[in-house]
Amino acid sequence: MTALDPADSTALAGSYPPLVTPFADGEVDLGAYERLVDRQVRGGSQGVVVTGTTGEPSLLSAEERVALVRSAVAAAGGRIPVVAATGCGSYDETLALSTSAVGAGADALLVVTPYYLRPPQRGLVEYFCALAGRLDVPVLIYHIPGRAAVSLDAASLEEIVRRAPNVVGMKHASADLAPVTEALRRIGPDFRVFVGLEELSLPMLAVGARGLMNAVGNLVPDRVAALWAAVEEQRLADARKIHHELWELNQSVFFDTNPIPIKYMMRRMGILERNEHRLPMVPATAELEGRLDGVLSRAGLLR
Numbered sequence: 001m002t003a004l005d006p007a008d009s010t011a012l013a014g015s016y017p018p019l020v021t022p023f024a025d026g027e028v029d030l031g032a033y034e035r036l037v038d039r040q041v042r043g044g045s046q047g048v049v050v051t052g053t054t055g056e057p058s059l060l061s062a063e064e065r066v067a068l069v070r071s072a073v074a075a076a077g078g079r080i081p082v083v084a085a086t087g088c089g090s091y092d093e094t095l096a097l098s099t100s101a102v103g104a105g106a107d108a109l110l111v112v113t114p115y116y117l118r119p120p121q122r123g124l125v126e127y128f129c130a131l132a133g134r135l136d137v138p139v140l141i142y143h144i145p146g147r148a149a150v151s152l153d154a155a156s157l158e159e160i161v162r163r164a165p166n167v168v169g170m171k172h173a174s175a176d177l178a179p180v181t182e183a184l185r186r187i188g189p190d191f192r193v194f195v196g197l198e199e200l201s202l203p204m205l206a207v208g209a210r211g212l213m214n215a216v217g218n219l220v221p222d223r224v225a226a227l228w229a230a231v232e233e234q235r236l237a238d239a240r241k242i243h244h245e246l247w248e249l250n251q252s253v254f255f256d257t258n259p260i261p262i263k264y265m266m267r268r269m270g271i272l273e274r275n276e277h278r279l280p281m282v283p284a285t286a287e288l289e290g291r292l293d294g295v296l297s298r299a300g301l302l303r
Contacts, residue, residue: 012108012138012169012192013210013232014046015225016083017217018054020259020266021068023276028064030071032272036218037075037082039271043221046211046228047081048072049110050101053147053173054215054259057085059278062093066100073105087112087142091127095134102137109135110171110213112142113150121156125163132164139166144173144196154182161187171196171213177203184208198250202243205231215253215262216246219269219301245299252295260284265292269301 005011017040022032040048050072051057051065060068065086072082084106086098091114098109114127132139141160145151161167169192172180177200180193184207193209195201198216205212205228217224223246230239255261260277264284267275275283284292296302 012047012081012140015044015212015214015217015221015228016047016049016081016194017045017221017224018049018052018085018213018215019072020215020218020263020272021051021055021060022272022274023278024274025276026278028060028068029274030067033068034071034075036271037072040217040221041076041079044225045080045217045221046225047083047107048076049083049085049213050106052085052110052142052213053144054218054262055085056259056278056281057087059281062097062100065097066104069101069104069106081107083108083110083140085110085112085142087114089115089117091131095131098131098135102135106137108138108140110140110142112144113148113152115148115150118150121153124150124152125156125159128160128167129163132160132167135166137166138168139164140192140194141167141170142173142196143170143179146174154179154186157183158186161191168192169194169210172204172209173197175200177207180204180209181207198246198253201227201246201250202231202239205239214250215258216249218259218262218271219249219265220246220299248295249299252292255291256284256288257281261288261292264289265296265301268293268296270303 022029050069069084084101088094171194173196194211194213195204198214227242266272
């Protein structure tokens with residue numbers, strides 16, 4: 001476990017790719033997962049996210065999700081922080097999984113807005129305040145209205161942070177940039193906003209986001225980390241160059257439901273031995289494979 005002090009401006013900042021979950025004959029392949037974590041360390045990522053959206057958490061049991069946290073912590077070996085995504089459909093499930101993830105060594109938690117029920121804003125406030133009050137690690141709110149069908153407004157976010165000081169940031173996966181500026185204006189520049197949509201990485205960093213949680217980091221961790229560093233060091237020309245270099249890869253993540261394209265490309269690049277999915281997720285079609293091969297070829301990533 002890596003000590004994360006939210007008061008440290010360098011903590012919880014940078015590129016934290018949400019790792020895919022590799023399967024082998026229907027089972028979670030923990031050995032392959034540990035190799036993915038080590039690759040992120042060697043590639044220059046500042047941290048990793050376990051069982052984020054790219055890791056297909058809804059297809060995993062609670063026991064499998066905790067086992068992945070434990071494996072990530074072991075593979076990271078204190079070199080980089082491990083953030084566990086622990087959001088579930090109910091408060092009790094989320095609290096139980098969050099507690100287990102912390103027990104397994106997670107340095108921080110990423111908790112998605114409770115989905116499907118579409119609770120009112122006051123319910124979201126009470127949910128996150130109650131949850132954070134039971135945990136002793138930094139908590140990030142995962143705001144992804146396109147998948148969760150739930151939006152958290154700026155006033156509610158501000159109240160949560162006021163009442164629960166260990167809620168230190170959010171992952172914002174939306175094409176709307178305005179909530180980023182509004183959150184930073186209300187809460188302050190130390191509030192950690194992580195970019196959740198690849199194509200908006202540079203714009204969101206430019207208005208004050210502190211890091212990236214991009215699926216494309218599974219493919220090119222060094223380039224995603226370099227984009228963050230260029231912005232952090234105020235090298236705008238370099239950042240713009242990397243932004244354009246990553247553009248087609250960033251788009252390809254959403255040629256089909258994430259992580260279908262990512263897993264195929266990882267297999268083609270030799271990062272994964274298998275391109276295996278659990279239903280209802282399925283492998284890329286032949287047509288999509290050809291399209292993704294073209295992206296990889298133009299990016300110089302095919303062997």
